[in-house]
Amino acid sequence: MTQDKKYFHFTLGAVQEFVAQAQRTRDFWAGSFILSWLAAVAMRSVQKQGGTIIFPKPDDNYLNCLEGQGKNQPPAQGRVPNRFKAAVNHNFKPEAIVDSVQMAWRELAEVVWNADLQAFCQNDSIHRQIWDRQIGGFFEITWALTEASNILDRRKNWRTHFAPKEPGVKCMSMAGWQELSGIRSPNKTELENFWRAIGEKDFLCAIAFVKRRFAVHFENLGKEKKIKMPGGWVLKGWKLNAGVPSLSSLAPESAPFYAILLMDGDSLGKHLTDTKAATKISDALENFTRRVPELVSRHNGFLVYAGGDDVLAILPLEDALSCAKTLRDAYEKAFEGTGIHSTLSGAVEFAHIKMPLTKILRDAHSLLDNVAKDGCGRDAIAVRVWKPGGKAAEWAMPWKQALDDDGRLVIEKVAEAFRNEKKKDFSRKFFYRIRERFDLLNPPKEGKAILDQAQACHLLAADYMASGVDKKRKLRFAKAKKVIDALLIQCRRVIREVDDKGLERLDADAALFVRFLATKGVD
Structure with a gap:
């Protein structure tokens, strides 16, 4: 690194609250997609200032799609991690990256407001005041500009973000946030009348409403209004499939269970201080990420997120374990020839369809970190079974003992x-x-x-x-x-x-x- 160059480290939160607080699979997917999209906006903004993304390796097609210039199929799932590291010049302006992310989020929210709420809510109404307050104060952006390469490497991808104290009736999807009607005390009739007119059964805050509705309108982002970003580039959306499968479609009446699969690479951080190793890791992870959508689809699953060494998917009961094993094989294959030994641990939550989705999502991270990694020593698979009465079983095993000589579980x-x-x-x-x-x-x-x-x-x-x-x-x-x-x-x-x-x-x-x-x- 020459004297006129520095490292820019970027992290976007609050991941856990934005993604995991979800009533429906669509909300779950939406949180992951939007967070990944905003991280991609940050990456593109760094590039527009002449910076180079060092880790992870950027998805060029994804970043080109932000400007309507993608040559391949536009992304349908989150693929960009919520943090990255870049090499930048001495005159680099970190504040412009923050401004770009905040601007993209506000513009996306505005597209949703104009399409779904403007006809019911005046711009000077209590509804708009709530909307502006919540949209403007949600995301937590952390950055550092330094000559050290690993200042944020120890930070967790999933971080805790506490909602501010808000008045009125609370959102049914995201705890602690006021829902948009502005009604101060619970009044079921008034609440139902307000939300029925909008076409929603759930009482939602601004953030949850954007998650619920953005996919329908994402392709209109930048169509009626040119969105000129800091750095002079223009932001555009693309057509998304709003038909995310429901839990009931993955868990038939004959076997009313679905599975959440969460996978994460083991101890990669210790290699990232070595620039040559970091490049090899970045290339390997890009190869792995590229294969994940097809592998999850082959196992009848719905991919929520695949970026870096992280995978999050929803699958039918009978396909979840074999999908985990297939992804582990693909991960190891991606690192062949790099000289870097890296393993992939997994957590599978089998949940009855009556179990709250948010509870299962939160537990998946605990299962992965505390049982598969800390408990089994990494390179392991961990499982929990949830029935309506609570936890019914837990099993964990290092992959070496979990597989037979033929590679079967x-x-x-x-x-x-x-x-x-x-x-x-x-x-x-x-x-x-x-x-x-x-x-x-x-x-x-x-x-x-x-x-x-x-x-x-x-x-x-x-x-x-x-x-x-x-x-x-x-x-x-x-x-x-x-x-x-x-x-x-x-x-x-x-x-x-x-x-x-x-x-x-x-x-x-x-x-x-x-x-x-x-x-x-x-x-």
Whole structure:
């Protein structure tokens, strides 16, 4: 880095509040898309000042689409991370980047206001006052201009942003924000009359309303009014498909569960201080990100976000684990030949359709960070099952132990074996008594296990046969032992640091998760 050059570090928040607070899948997708779009606006503004994006590698087609010059299909999902690093000249103006992001957000909001609210709300009304206050004060933009390259590398992508104290009735989607009618105290009739006229059932704040409606009007951004950005470039929108699949379409009545898949690269930050390594990582992540949409689609899923080493998707129950494994393979493939060892951890939340989407989204980050990464030592997969009564099961395993020699998920193979038993012979009793059995088999805090793996397998195979599955002796004992042995391996919770052999105990939740997969959640 020469003396007349510096590093510009940019972070856009509040990610967690904007994306995760969502009543519908459309809101969930919209938050991710808008945040990514605004980050892309920031990148383009840096380039217009002669800066070079160092990390991550920019998506040229995405940035060109901002000016209506994209040659390929315009983006339909978020693809740009909410933070980046750029090399800039000594006369670089960071404030112009902040102005560009704020301007783009205000102009998008204005397109929505003009199309959906202007006919019902005067510009000098209480509704407009609420709108301007909320639109103008939401996003948190952090930047630094320095000669150091890693000043913001330690900051989390997902950050907490607290809403200001606001009066009146609160938004049904985003906690703490006043809804737009301006009614000071709850009055169901007045509230319903106001929102019915607009065509919405939910009582929404300005931010949530933009998320709900922007996709319908995004292509009109810059059409009636030329939006000239700082740096002299012109901002334009493009046509988006507003038909985001609902949770009910992913979770049929016969198996009313859907899955949230969240994946994230492990410990990439330690390589980013090396400029050569950072370039290789950036190229590898671009290759990975380019493949993600097709891979998620192949597994019947809906991609919410794919940028850098992050992936967020919604999938049917039966496709989620195999999608996670496929993405892990693609991630490792992208890093082949770079000389950089990087792994991908994943979290899968299986949730009943009656569970609040926001709760599941928030929990996914805890599951990934605290269980897959900190608990399993990274390079792992973690799962939780949520039923209307609460958490029903949790399972986590390093990828090395989760996959067999052929690269298949062992736990899915075990579930398939149980699923193939005739329905009338399938034993609930065996699975719900397994916790009791594990309490006997697990060693005390200080001491050795009562039985070794072979002995425990023999005992549980006999128990399985006695539970009713083998009433007609169609299942041979050897077959039972094979199934139970695979089950026990997946039930041994592995708590380890990287490169450590680890500590193992039998965990009944893994067996209950197998039963969940085998029955698709239907008791």
